[in-house]
Amino acid sequence: MDAYKSSVDFAEATAFLSHACYEQDKMALRATLKNKSILSGLLSRLSSCSSHGRVCVSPVLVAQRRNNSTSPKLKVDFNQSTGVAVMHMQNPPVNSLSLGFLTEFCIAVEKLEMDKSCRGLILTSSQPKVFSAGLDIMDMYGKKLEQYEEFWRAVQEMWLKLYSSNMVTIAAINGSSPAGGCLMSLSCDYRIMADNPRYSIGFNETQFGIVVPVWCKEAMTTIVGHRNTELTLELGLLYNPSDALKIGLVDQLVPEDQVLATATKTMTKWLAIPDHARRITKSMMRKPTIDKIMSIREADMQQYISFISKDSTQKMLGTYLEMLKKKRG
Numbered sequence: 252m253d254a255y256k257s258s259v260d261f262a263e264a265t266a267f268l269s270h271a272c273y274e275q276d277k278m279a280l281r282a283t284l285k286n287k288s289i290l291s292g293l294l295s296r297l298s299s300c301s302s303h304g305r306v307c308v309s310p311v312l313v314a315q316r317r318n319n320s321t322s323p324k325l326k327v328d329f330n331q332s333t334g335v336a337v338m339h340m341q342n343p344p345v346n347s348l349s350l351g352f353l354t355e356f357c358i359a360v361e362k363l364e365m366d367k368s369c370r371g372l373i374l375t376s377s378q379p380k381v382f383s384a385g386l387d388i389m390d391m392y393g394k395k396l397e398q399y400e401e402f403w404r405a406v407q408e409m410w411l412k413l414y415s416s417n418m419v420t421i422a423a424i425n426g427s428s429p430a431g432g433c434l435m436s437l438s439c440d441y442r443i444m445a446d447n448p449r450y451s452i453g454f455n456e457t458q459f460g461i462v463v464p465v466w467c468k469e470a471m472t473t474i475v476g477h478r479n480t481e482l483t484l485e486l487g488l489l490y491n492p493s494d495a496l497k498i499g500l501v502d503q504l505v506p507e508d509q510v511l512a513t514a515t516k517t518m519t520k521w522l523a524i525p526d527h528a529r530r531i532t533k534s535m536m537r538k539p540t541i542d543k544i545m546s547i548r549e550a551d552m553q554q555y556i557s558f559i560s561k562d563s564t565q566k567m568l569g570t571y572l573e574m575l576k577k578k579r580g
């Protein structure tokens with residue numbers, strides 16, 4: 252129950268703040284998440300529900316629709332005539348999933364989710380050659396315990412929001428997508444990747460001494476099966492696009508300049524299915540995983556904090572950061 256409430260906390264807070272200005276939003280959102288008394292006051296004014304595996308919030312907090320919103324880290328183009336939003340990630344240099352980015356991302360997805368006219372979401376990158384470099388290592392290195400907690404809650408929330416979305420979600424993977432970037436695309440309904448052998452996708456965490464959360468393992472297993480998950484996660488494998496296609500980590504490869512156009516065409520096909528039937532089916536497929544994750548959400552948080560704050564983990568992250576920086580120098 253606590254785990255469920257925590258998820259609702261964040262969803263409510265994000266929805267509540269989504270009509271205000273972005274910078275103020277983010278500061279207020281974080282303050283709200285930290286302040287349990289404000290949060291419980293907020294909660295008492297709300298009714299929450301769980302529908303088809305998706306956590307939703309009271310209509311009282313539904314933000315007004317704004318069509319083409321631009322924030323520093325995300326650009327959302329919503330086409331009302333097609334009902335499709337294209338979300339361009341623009342967090343240079345590599346679209347790392349920092350706390351700031353994740354906060355904006357959750358707000359943006361929540362806004363689209365609440366807008367009944369938005370039926371499909373395409374996720375892509377504005378950065379050249381990179382879809383997303385995964386979690387921002389700077390948010391996992393040398394921080395205070397409460398900062399680790401805040402960051403991890405945002406990571407969990409990003410995954411839950413995307414994985415349980417009622418919208419059709421398509422990842423238009425127009426660059427490399429390691430680790431958290433891969434997780435983000437795995438949460439979508441369909442993955443189209445640029446057929447460029449220089450790009451890679453997968454989970455490289457063990458290579459620099461960290462471990463993916465159990466819910467990532469669960470989600471991956473449902474997509475590529477137990478054996479492929481075992482090999483990928485234990486060895487920290489990154490695949491080129493054609494190998495990723497072979498194991499089912501992505502659904503389709505297309506020339507680089509056709510990724511977005513193919514995603515748009517594919518979306519039309521998915522949206523031709525009656526929404527209610529597709530949604531109920533999606534929920535039927537995903538709800539067991541979501542329920543499982545919700546039931547261990549707080550334990551997962553404690554496990555993350557204890558793992559990430561260990562001296563040995565911090566040392567390995569420091570070495571990895573150095574290595575990333577040296578690569579350029």
Ligand SMILES: CCCCCCC/C=C/C(=O)SCCNC(=O)CCNC(=O)[C@H](O)C(C)(C)COP(=O)(O)OP(=O)(O)OC[C@H]1O[C@@H](n2cnc3c(N)ncnc32)[C@H](O)[C@@H]1OP(=O)(O)O
Pocket residue numbers: 344345347380381383384385386387388389427429430431432455456461462463464554555558559572575576577578579
């Ligand atoms: C229970 C415990 C659970 C623990 C957590 C489990 C889940 C964790 C998941 C994660 O996502 S951890 C992050 C893993 N990501 C990576 O290993 C990717 C690292 N980056 C790259 O491989 C490359 O950057 C790239 C994405 C292939 C792009 O290559 P490119 O040559 O275009 O750029 P770079 O010169 O390498 O990088 C530019 C700049 O960006 C910095 N940077 C790169 N990735 C990250 C990152 N994930 N976080 C923070 N910063 C990153 C890199 O250091 C460069 O910085 P500067 O040198 O410009 O300062």
